[in-house]
Amino acid sequence: MRLDKFLKTARILKRREAAKELALQQRIWVNDRIAKPSTEIQIGDDIRIRFGYRILEVKVTDIQKQVSKQNAQTLFEVVKEEKLDEDN
Template identity: 85%
Template sequence: MRLDKYLKTARILKRREAAKELALQSRIWINDRIAKPSSEVHIGDQIRIRFGYRLLEIQVMDIQKQVSKQNAQTLFEVIKEEKIDEED
């Protein structure tokens, strides 16, 4: 599944367009490589997202085309979430 679609389906970001913008700004990495909106996401991948003053690192646990709001969090596991300084 495409990165932008996965982030929306898993409800990490509200809109696919937001995921696309972050990726085009080189603020999303998959397995320590800068990702494009069309990058393929696979089970076991680690995704790191920097938005605002927040850094979120997750591991992909499952991939589904549609998922309910209640079950969206089963698609990933949060590895690390932290606030970052402005200079980073």
């Protein structure tokens, strides 16, 4: 599954377009490599996203084309979430 579609399906980001924009700004990494919106995601991949002054790291635990809002969090587990200082 494409990175941008996975982030929307897992409800990490609200819109696929937002995922695309972050990837094009080189603010998303998959397995420690800068990712494009079309990067293929597989189970076990590590995804790191930088939103402003926040970094979210997740591990992909499942991939599904559609998932209910309640089950969206079963597609990933949060590895680390940190807030950066504004001067970084």
